[in-house]
Amino acid sequence: MNLKSPREQEYIQQLSIDCVIFGYEDEQLKVLIPKLDFTGDFWALPAGFIQQEEDIDEAARRILAERTGLADIYLEQFRVFGTAKRSNKTFMERLVALNPTKLDDWGLDLNTLGWLTRRFVSIGYYALVDIHKVNLQKGNIDASIQWYPIRELPSLIMDHEEMIHIALDTLRLNLDQKLIAYNLLPETFTIKEVQELYEAIYERPFARNNFQKKILDQQVLERLEKKFTGAANKAPYVYRWKRY
């Protein structure tokens, strides 16, 4: 949400986009969550509005870039959230109460507040990225952005926690078909690293021998040289995604 200048006709009214960005680090699946730069603990998914002359997919990419600095990420719709009671009202009231002076600084007037506190329908998008490729930079309302393990989320505003869980379900359903995991690994990697990634996403173990076969049979990996780790064992091969 860009709180600075949501002038009525610049954006579509009462429609927003929320982004669930999954990343992978330390063999764990994590979610990117900014903390808002206001007094009080407000964590919210990267979100924003749709400009009048902008595709919704474009808007999702722009919002993600503005809030986090992430560019060129493939985002995918997973669900629309639109119950009648779904509004920023409760959250904004708490924010206003805790930040009586700061609101002026942000250029927040009653008009803007009224615009923001109406009932909102939100389109949920999700993506997968490689945490190590990511250069985070905070947006203008985000004090700090952090990766949280999916089992250790902070307390999120509105229905953002539900959004994360539904995004995760969708990711698990689609992972094999769409190979979205592409984004999550470094340029080159071992099969074992792919397996650890899958195990983090599905939160369950896979059999080593069969996992290797399943992945290699897909013919999407290109085998490179061996990777010598210095350990007392056979060195694994390093792979990268085939260009096609």
Add this chain to the structure above:
Amino acid sequence: MNLKSPREQEYIQQLSIDCVIFGYEDEQLKVLIPKLDFTGDFWALPAGFIQQEEDIDEAARRILAERTGLADIYLEQFRVFGTAKRSNKTFMERLVALNPTKLDDWGLDLNTLGWLTRRFVSIGYYALVDIHKVNLQKGNIDASIQWYPIRELPSLIMDHEEMIHIALDTLRLNLDQKLIAYNLLPETFTIKEVQELYEAIYERPFARNNFQKKILDQQVLERLEKKFTGAANKAPYVYRWKRY
């Protein structure tokens, strides 16, 4: 679309819902498409807007009921359509040109037209119904409603044809898991009828023996008495969906 009184603040702006309703008849999958009651051949999916105090799922059901008379149908979201150029403008201009006098009758003024011809984001919903249970009644802008086989669609406005194809893809992906086919069959039916339904939806044949096993193994059917058809062969059993 209720063209009669889309007062600005009664509905969420620039957000609509389109319904793709699949029905089954004569061993064919069909789609419910109303023809608009204007001069000129305007076919459009049952569509409408979301009231301020209404869940989007509720809105979808209301819209479907208003436009077609279908009540208590389980609808499911399948996609949001939201390219920047997506608007009613072209279609409305053609409609206005062909219906210079009729617009007054409908209470369409320039203000309303302006509201309608902006860029719209639309949430696609789909459902499956039993054509024989359906009692169609036209909404106030629909001259007639008809079921069209999915291979013989009329020429639809905007991106409605694309919507139908994406809805069909989603249906095929989800049919087994969600058993939405529930709605499509009469109260009691034979396995063969279920098979014909599947064959209509997937547009391909299934092996009789294995299909029977696959369906019965799911344990969702309750076997009733036999069905004597008067034909010179063994009578099939009649089933119904288990209540649970």
Add this chain to the structure above:
DNA sequence: AATTATTGTCTTTCAAAAAGACAATAATTG
């Protein structure tokens, strides 16, 4: 009673997934 078309179910075949087995390393140890 023989014939016919179709159903319900069993068996066999084929294919894919899961589990098991083992040789080939790449270092370390003594």
Add this chain to the structure above:
DNA sequence: CAATTATTGTCTTTTTGAAAGACAATAATT
């Protein structure tokens, strides 16, 4: 430098599940 160790790459076997084939059991007709 041979024995040891941990891990990888791959093959074989087992299990499971889907596809195909086979056939008896009808319910009416001839």
